[in-house]
Amino acid sequence: MEYQDLLDYLDDAEKRLLAFIRSNNVCKYFNPEDIFKSVFSYIDRPAKRLRPSVLLMAAGALGGPQREQIALPAAAGIELFHTWTLVHDDLIDNDKLRRGGQTVHEAMCGIARSRQSLPENLATEYGRDVAILTGDMQHGWAISCFVDCGLQAEVNSMLILKIIKHLQSYVLGNLIFGEVLDIQYGMHPLTKLQEVNEAKIVEMLWLKTGVLYEFAGMAGALIGKDTCDFEDDEVQAITHFASKCGIAFQLQDDILGILGDEVSLGKPVGSDIREGKKTVIVYESLKNANEFQRNTILSTLGNRAATSYEVQEVKQLFCDLNGIKRTKDLASHYIKEAIPYLDIIPESRYKQLLLLWAHYMLDRDF
Amino acid sequence: MEYQDLLDYLDDAEKRLLAFIRSNNVCKYFNPEDIFKSVFSYIDRPAKRLRPSVLLMAAGALGGPQREQIALPAAAGIELFHTWTLVHDDLIDNDKLRRGGQTVHEAMCGIARSRQSLPENLATEYGRDVAILTGDMQHGWAISCFVDCGLQAEVNSMLILKIIKHLQSYVLGNLIFGEVLDIQYGMHPLTKLQEVNEAKIVEMLWLKTGVLYEFAGMAGALIGKDTCDFEDDEVQAITHFASKCGIAFQLQDDILGILGDEVSLGKPVGSDIREGKKTVIVYESLKNANEFQRNTILSTLGNRAATSYEVQEVKQLFCDLNGIKRTKDLASHYIKEAIPYLDIIPESRYKQLLLLWAHYMLDRDF
Numbered sequence: 001m002e003y004q005d006l007l008d009y010l011d012d013a014e015k016r017l018l019a020f021i022r023s024n025n026v027c028k029y030f031n032p033e034d035i036f037k038s039v040f041s042y043i044d045r046p047a048k049r050l051r052p053s054v055l056l057m058a059a060g061a062l063g064g065p066q067r068e069q070i071a072l073p074a075a076a077g078i079e080l081f082h083t084w085t086l087v088h089d090d091l092i093d094n095d096k097l098r099r100g101g102q103t104v105h106e107a108m109c110g111i112a113r114s115r116q117s118l119p120e121n122l123a124t125e126y127g128r129d130v131a132i133l134t135g136d137m138q139h140g141w142a143i144s145c146f147v148d149c150g151l152q153a154e155v156n157s158m159l160i161l162k163i164i165k166h167l168q169s170y171v172l173g174n175l176i177f178g179e180v181l182d183i184q185y186g187m188h189p190l191t192k193l194q195e196v197n198e199a200k201i202v203e204m205l206w207l208k209t210g211v212l213y214e215f216a217g218m219a220g221a222l223i224g225k226d227t228c229d230f231e232d233d234e235v236q237a238i239t240h241f242a243s244k245c246g247i248a249f250q251l252q253d254d255i256l257g258i259l260g261d262e263v264s265l266g267k268p269v270g271s272d273i274r275e276g277k278k279t280v281i282v283y284e285s286l287k288n289a290n291e292f293q294r295n296t297i298l299s300t301l302g303n304r305a306a307t308s309y310e311v312q313e314v315k316q317l318f319c320d321l322n323g324i325k326r327t328k329d330l331a332s333h334y335i336k337e338a339i340p341y342l343d344i345i346p347e348s349r350y351k352q353l354l355l356l357w358a359h360y361m362l363d364r365d366f
Numbered sequence: 367m368e369y370q371d372l373l374d375y376l377d378d379a380e381k382r383l384l385a386f387i388r389s390n391n392v393c394k395y396f397n398p399e400d401i402f403k404s405v406f407s408y409i410d411r412p413a414k415r416l417r418p419s420v421l422l423m424a425a426g427a428l429g430g431p432q433r434e435q436i437a438l439p440a441a442a443g444i445e446l447f448h449t450w451t452l453v454h455d456d457l458i459d460n461d462k463l464r465r466g467g468q469t470v471h472e473a474m475c476g477i478a479r480s481r482q483s484l485p486e487n488l489a490t491e492y493g494r495d496v497a498i499l500t501g502d503m504q505h506g507w508a509i510s511c512f513v514d515c516g517l518q519a520e521v522n523s524m525l526i527l528k529i530i531k532h533l534q535s536y537v538l539g540n541l542i543f544g545e546v547l548d549i550q551y552g553m554h555p556l557t558k559l560q561e562v563n564e565a566k567i568v569e570m571l572w573l574k575t576g577v578l579y580e581f582a583g584m585a586g587a588l589i590g591k592d593t594c595d596f597e598d599d600e601v602q603a604i605t606h607f608a609s610k611c612g613i614a615f616q617l618q619d620d621i622l623g624i625l626g627d628e629v630s631l632g633k634p635v636g637s638d639i640r641e642g643k644k645t646v647i648v649y650e651s652l653k654n655a656n657e658f659q660r661n662t663i664l665s666t667l668g669n670r671a672a673t674s675y676e677v678q679e680v681k682q683l684f685c686d687l688n689g690i691k692r693t694k695d696l697a698s699h700y701i702k703e704a705i706p707y708l709d710i711i712p713e714s715r716y717k718q719l720l721l722l723w724a725h726y727m728l729d730r731d732f
Contacts, residue, residue: 029539032546088502092495116553129458129549132498133542136454136505140534143509147531150524157523158516164530165513168506173395176499180398183495187482 001349006356013053013075018043020076026144030137034111038104038134039141042083045099045266048364050249051216052079054357058220058238060350068350070154071223074163077145078216081167084138085175085212091131092183093275100266105131143168149223159228163219166230171215178207185278201280202247202330209253210246217242237341241354244338248361251331254279258318260365270311276302280330285323293317331362367715369729372722379419379441384409386442392510396503400477404470404500405507408449411465411632414730416615416723417582418445423723424586424604426716434716436520437589440529443511444582447533450504451541451578457497458549459641466632471497509534515589525594529585532596537581544573551644567646568613568696575619576612583608603707607720610704614727617697620645624684626731636677642668646696651689659683697728 021043030036052075060068089095090103097103102110109127112118118126143164150160181204185196221238222230229235257272258281272279282301286294297317300310318324335358345351387409396402418441426434455461456469463469468476475493478484484492509530516526547570551562587604588596595601623638624647638645648667652660663683666676684690701724711717 026535026539029535029543031539031543032550035542035546088498092498094491112553118553122553125460126549126553128494130546132454132458132501133545135498135502137538137542139502139505140538144531144534147527147534150527151531157527161513161516161523161526165510165517168510168513169392169395172503172506173392173397176401176503177395177397179499180401180496183492184398187478187484187488187492 001352001356003356003360006353006360009057009353010049010053013056014049016072017049017052017076017079020072021080021145024076024141024145024148026141034108034130035134035137038087038108038130039137041101041104041107042086042099043080045101047099049079050357051082051212052076054213054242054245054354055216055220057350057354057357058217058242059224061224061238061345061348061354062221062234063224063226064348064350067154067224067226070152071149071220073145073148073152074160074219074223077142077149078212078219080138080142080145082212084135084142085179087131087135087138089179091128091135092179095267097267097271103131104134154226155223156226156228159222159226162228162230163222166218167215171211174207174211178204178209178211182208182278186276196278196283198280198283201278201283205250205280206243206247209250210243213246213249214239214243217245234345237344238354241338241341241358244334244341245358245361248331248334248338248358251280251327251334252361252364254281255324255327255331256365258315258324270306270308270315273301273311273314274304274306280327281318281323283323284326285318285321288321288323289317293321328362335359335362367718367722369722369726372719372726375423375719376415376419379422380415382438383415383418383442383445386438387446387511390442390507390511390514392507400474400496401500401503404453404474404496405503407467407470407473408452408465409446411467413465415445417448417578418442420579420608420611420720420723421582421586423716423720424583424608425590427590427604427711427714427720428587428600429590429592430714430716433520433590433592436518437515437586439511439514439518440526440585440589443508443515444578444585446504446508446511448578450501450508451545453497453501453504455545457494457501458545461633463633463637469497470500520592521589522592522594525588525592528594528596529588532584533581537577540573540577544570544575544577548574548644552642562644562649564646564649567644567649571616571646572609572613575616576609579612579615580605580609583611600711603710604720607704607707607724610700610707611724611727614697614700614704614724617646617693617700618727618730620647621690621693621697622731624681624690636672636674636681639667639677639680640670640672646693647684647689649689650692651684651687654687654689655683659687694728701725701728 030039055075055078056068056071059071086098087104090098091105095103096106105127108130109123112126113123146160146164149155150157218235218239221235225232225235227235257277262269286297289297297314300306300314338358339355342351342354396405421441421444422434422437425437452464453470456464457471461469462472471493474496475489478492479489512526512530515521516523584601584605587601591598591600623643628635652663655663663680666672666680704724705721708717708720
């Protein structure tokens, strides 16, 4: 199999996913219009859909094509779950762009401003309020999709209950833990970043991203194998595999945030630098910097008014000071750790797709 | 049976509820400490717990004491579901007090201010962020409690899946619809209140409050009777009963917001007036006011700096202009409509408690 097979699979999976989501009977409850539009805004934009695709491949690997298809509502559930966390995170981070368009709070602030000629502070509040409620609605919708999966005759309803419980306790708790740590790190001055250490940054990154990939693999494996046993060897293998790949995904994401292409990223290049995002890249570069380089980095990072020259200078330092390379090496390390987990999984097209998908975590350029 | 029997029942139900909540195995996922404290802050304060109690009584009415006890995790689920909506609503409404203490966003803003001597705008953002994530965590926890109910051997797991789906689609969608309408009404000047009409105000109030009471009755009835049939006559009877009582609850709540006692309400008397809350009381009073009275009401309502003399004056007008009486009459009307639904329910202690509870909606003074 070749990369193109993976890309074709991802393309097809996305089509099935969006068809399910758009025709779902819950859509009729999205009222009034501002909520309806906001609920769909991120969903309708181009996106990678990597979490649902790993769920589907895991289901296929342990249960074949028929069970892969049965898992589709759960795949929709994880995509929607990811979506609500984006809507709330974007508000928390005061971000203006997502997937090449306005964030929900930003768009709704604009609508309030133009529709009712509200003063700026009230328009901002309206944007905030609709973003909070949009995420809440999507959160409910995500769970409802997991239920849809369990309402099929071929799926054990007890299994779906256990999957929902795991998502709403362990997964959600860890996601929120990671998000709050991120906010709290952001409140510390960058000069204190070295009091943190690489392991702590990677842990936060696992909490914020890895845990949902882990869940995607696990849920797909459980539904595919049709077992309630979370400790099953094959289920555990895919769970660990997906968890490690999730860390690599985020490390690569941080690299693309510095070196990636504006159009495919959907946000201006340099925004990670201007926002002062705390990554392994930054940590490693600061560790290796001399005093002059250190001052250059610290004066630009987190400076929303930094010029493109300054941004370019910091990019170069991230390359020269081993920040990019160290991050790439770490990502490769996690993929290397991930792959052997699949040894005990029987050969199949889905297993091959999962392996290609793991390599894609490192090679993808958007 | 007497009122005291109902009060004893509510007291006992609250004890069982809090014991379940506090010992629930999901608590270990509330990290870091600010999240743990925030998740519990409203739960630990005195509250009426009317939604879980109607769920338990409904379960008892159709299944007796044993099934009432089995429904306890679902009762915890609805209390937590209600709690997350309070946390997000308080942020949306910029409220400072809830149940006699600080709201989550307000308390966390204060903590950020004192702990890190952050500038005011960043402390406010921290409060907002923790409040969003606290509500999100409680939302997940609520669903996890419904799952706990379904993991018991005596409960049909398919039934719990259907209850969760109903909650996360129909109920949540209507709640959010009501909340956004409320925000949008709030953006219109009060002078336009008469373009609305009483039926519209009652509809919004059903969306914001009635729908969750309806759900409480329905979920309790389904679990009590151990049926998956949402259209079952007895289930439908209790569903309609609880829905009507929910409207009466909110109408009485609006009266207490004007005439109630500061200590039992947990917020300063007059805050509904200073916030300009749009209720049937306001609508009816404005309808019956002469120009002078109308101007008095409009100049005080929504004025956060109104003096206690001005607030007292508006209170008096709400009484004189039939606002309070009309609201009381409407509440009685909905309770009168609610009660006959219980005719088809077999006699039992729980049925008597439900009837007392319906009257309590009108008589309660906090």
